[in-house]
Amino acid sequence: MSLSIKHLVVIGTGLIGGSVALALRRAGCVERITGVGRNARNLKEAVSLGVIDDYEHDIGKAVATADIVLLAVPVAACKQVFSALAKSLPSDALITDAGSTKQSVMASAQKYLTDVSHFVPAHPIAGTEHSGAAAAFAELFEKRMCILTPNAQTDAAALARVRSLWETVGSQVKIMSAIEHDDVLASVSHLPHLAAFAIVNAVSKDNHAFRFAAGGFRDFTRIASSSPEMWRDIALCNSPALMNKIDHLQAELNILREALKHADGAVLLEKFKSAKLARDGWLNDMKQTNGETL
Amino acid sequence: MSLSIKHLVVIGTGLIGGSVALALRRAGCVERITGVGRNARNLKEAVSLGVIDDYEHDIGKAVATADIVLLAVPVAACKQVFSALAKSLPSDALITDAGSTKQSVMASAQKYLTDVSHFVPAHPIAGTEHSGAAAAFAELFEKRMCILTPNAQTDAAALARVRSLWETVGSQVKIMSAIEHDDVLASVSHLPHLAAFAIVNAVSKDNHAFRFAAGGFRDFTRIASSSPEMWRDIALCNSPALMNKIDHLQAELNILREALKHADGAVLLEKFKSAKLARDGWLNDMKQTNGETL
Numbered sequence: 001m002s003l004s005i006k007h008l009v010v011i012g013t014g015l016i017g018g019s020v021a022l023a024l025r026r027a028g029c030v031e032r033i034t035g036v037g038r039n040a041r042n043l044k045e046a047v048s049l050g051v052i053d054d055y056e057h058d059i060g061k062a063v064a065t066a067d068i069v070l071l072a073v074p075v076a077a078c079k080q081v082f083s084a085l086a087k088s089l090p091s092d093a094l095i096t097d098a099g100s101t102k103q104s105v106m107a108s109a110q111k112y113l114t115d116v117s118h119f120v121p122a123h124p125i126a127g128t129e130h131s132g133a134a135a136a137f138a139e140l141f142e143k144r145m146c147i148l149t150p151n152a153q154t155d156a157a158a159l160a161r162v163r164s165l166w167e168t169v170g171s172q173v174k175i176m177s178a179i180e181h182d183d184v185l186a187s188v189s190h191l192p193h194l195a196a197f198a199i200v201n202a203v204s205k206d207n208h209a210f211r212f213a214a215g216g217f218r219d220f221t222r223i224a225s226s227s228p229e230m231w232r233d234i235a236l237c238n239s240p241a242l243m244n245k246i247d248h249l250q251a252e253l254n255i256l257r258e259a260l261k262h263a264d265g266a267v268l269l270e271k272f273k274s275a276k277l278a279r280d281g282w283l284n285d286m287k288q289t290n291g292e293t294l
Numbered sequence: 295m296s297l298s299i300k301h302l303v304v305i306g307t308g309l310i311g312g313s314v315a316l317a318l319r320r321a322g323c324v325e326r327i328t329g330v331g332r333n334a335r336n337l338k339e340a341v342s343l344g345v346i347d348d349y350e351h352d353i354g355k356a357v358a359t360a361d362i363v364l365l366a367v368p369v370a371a372c373k374q375v376f377s378a379l380a381k382s383l384p385s386d387a388l389i390t391d392a393g394s395t396k397q398s399v400m401a402s403a404q405k406y407l408t409d410v411s412h413f414v415p416a417h418p419i420a421g422t423e424h425s426g427a428a429a430a431f432a433e434l435f436e437k438r439m440c441i442l443t444p445n446a447q448t449d450a451a452a453l454a455r456v457r458s459l460w461e462t463v464g465s466q467v468k469i470m471s472a473i474e475h476d477d478v479l480a481s482v483s484h485l486p487h488l489a490a491f492a493i494v495n496a497v498s499k500d501n502h503a504f505r506f507a508a509g510g511f512r513d514f515t516r517i518a519s520s521s522p523e524m525w526r527d528i529a530l531c532n533s534p535a536l537m538n539k540i541d542h543l544q545a546e547l548n549i550l551r552e553a554l555k556h557a558d559g560a561v562l563l564e565k566f567k568s569a570k571l572a573r574d575g576w577l578n579d580m581k582q583t584n585g586e587t588l
Contacts, residue, residue: 125508145506174506187500188507192514195493197569198546199486204572205542206481212439212468213482213576214419219513220486224573228566232559239554246551248499250544252492257540260533265526272522275491278498279518282507 003164005030009066010052011059011081013037015128016098017072018051018136023169025050026138035133036062046133060088068165071097071105076233078105082112095119096162100185102149102178104237117155120162123147123181124171139170146171149178186241193231194242195249196224297458299324303360304346305353305375307331309422310392311366312345312430317463319344320432329427330356340427354382362459365391365399370527372399376406389413390456394479396443396472398531411449414456417441417475418465423519433464440465443472480535487525488536489543490518 008024010017013035024030035043035052036059043055056062063069063085071081078099089095095118099105102121109119126144128135146166150159166173176184200221204210235242252271259267302318304311307329318324329337329346330353337349350356357363357379365375372393383389389412393399396415403413420438422429440460444453460467470478494515498504529536546565553561 125506144508147506184500184503184506187497187503188511191497192493192511194550195489195547196514197566198543198550199489200569200573201565202539202542202546203481203485204569204576206478209478209481210572210576211579212419212441212478213580214438216517217482217486218577218580219516220490221573222513223510224569225577226570228563228570231566232562235550235554235562236557236559239557243551243554245496246547246554248496249492250547252496253489253540253544253547256488256492256529257537260529260537260540263530263533265530268526268529269522271495272491272525275494275498275518276520276522278504279494279515282498282504283512283519285505286507286512 003027003029003161003168005165006067007031007065008033009036009062009069010034011036011062011069011071011085012073012077013043013046013052013055013133014072015131015133015135015140016124016126017070018046018133019126019138019140020070020072020098020165020169021046021051022136022138023141024165027168029168034062034066042133046136049133049136051133051136059084063093064088064090066090066093068161069093069095071095071099074230074233075099075101075104075237079108079111082108086112086114089113091115093118094158094161096122096165098122098124099237100189100234101237102147102181106149106151106178116151117153118158120154120159121149121178122162122166123149123185124166124169126171141166142170144171146173147181147184148173148175149181150175151178182238182241183244186238186245190234190238190242191245191249193223193226194235194246196221197231200224297321297323297455297462299459300361301325301359302327303330303356303363304328305330305356305363305365305379306367306371307337307340307346307349307427308366309425309427309429309434310418310420311364312340312427313420313432313434314364314366314392314459314463315340315345316430316432317435318459321462323462328356328360336427340430343427343430345427345430353378357387358382358384360384360387362455363387363389365389365393368524368527369393369395369398369531373402373405376402380406380408383407385409387412388452388455390416390459392416392418393531394483394528395531396441396475400443400445400472410445411447412452414448414453415443415472416456416460417443417479418460418463420465435460436464438465440467441475441478442467442469443475444469445472476532476535477538480532480539484528484532484536485539485543487517487520488529488540490515491525494518 008030021033033052035055046052109116124146126141302324315327327346329349340346403410418440
């Protein structure tokens, strides 16, 4: 059964929300798309670019006729959005989101929604360094993973329909628990970001050393140019898992430091080899899965 | 006075040594280039590619008629090379090198050379992920920094001539002490490499998490695919400075961990902002200095 949506409401019409809208429109499975946001200029641009059909600033009004609502706002804003839409949401409407952390978003949903069975949390692992509706494009999710984190309360039909939505935009859907999602993402995304910020801070203390950094440093620290506000919010929303990963990293750094202290080349070599092996293997797997576009 | 070399001996005819040879040949300032190495196939290829004129496996024989000797071997091999060339080196011949650490190389020179006044340590900050003479190209050093680390014993004329060599191949020469060099490089190169290895090891422990890593992780961990043997040697040759930088990084990680523990968003935001500011500022400076080619 192919996906058919009468009224999609996209709360947060930026890169992610706009790209979902464009991809669903391209698939011809949505009758009307309403964008919700605070920035009128961005919303007007989204209409003129054909990303959305119309827009609304009031969340309650917007969702009153929705059959699917997509939350594509920063994770820290989810609480406020759930609070604003709870009273007006039709009882049969589905909700999904695109947040980078999942336990915190489910906690907000449970706090404000009378029934969370129609909320199917999602995290599409895709993005670019650009933001806003003008940066949206229909191909953003193609061949990218999207992790859904239903729980015991999630309605099976709701899950199937939301899964179909994310597959229709091109994602490869994986299902896991919210706790597992947050642990995995703490490893592969949140820890690297925090470590990049920490390394740049550690290095930039050294007066003029920075001038001598070369291309390797540029690549290594690229993610330290990410939005500080967004990363503050993600870090706060996933702090237990992230603290655990920081401990793992500190343990690895301690091993290297001890090896340096004792001039233990064997330990250094073993550690460097295992890292290279893991990283090269991962890259190889990714290339086979995603082609050269990773 | 332009550079003129009668007999250049390049010990280690790989990417760096080969590229110096090609760049000097292109500049028309060298009469004969002899390559020294253990790999006969690589040396034959270097001859057939016009990188060197001839080759020799015996270091002592090769340097007997040299006026300039370039050591372009891994830092851990420098000791052995100085030991092998000490007896045969003409008293007026100059030596320079291309090692990633400078105190350790000077220590080897002081151990084996009767006179270090003609040794001018150098570190050209340039490279690619390829190796061997076939990967060499004359433009490798163009607009790249090359750090020279003369000391109180260094002969002024030797320094001027070696400086001219590195400028002729296209480098922007900077002069600092070996101790300062090792501290700077520990910050901007050695620490990031060790941290990348540590992060990959920390993350790859998490069973299947790795599969969900995306493009940011690929860039962040690229340097973890570097040669384990080379990085073991560099780390061991610069362990005091590197341990110090690991301490700095761990201190930054501790601050972030404490902020997470206490849900202190203000500290996280301040740290992330200062890192982004430093990184963006550095990138901007680099683009102005090096163009878009960094």
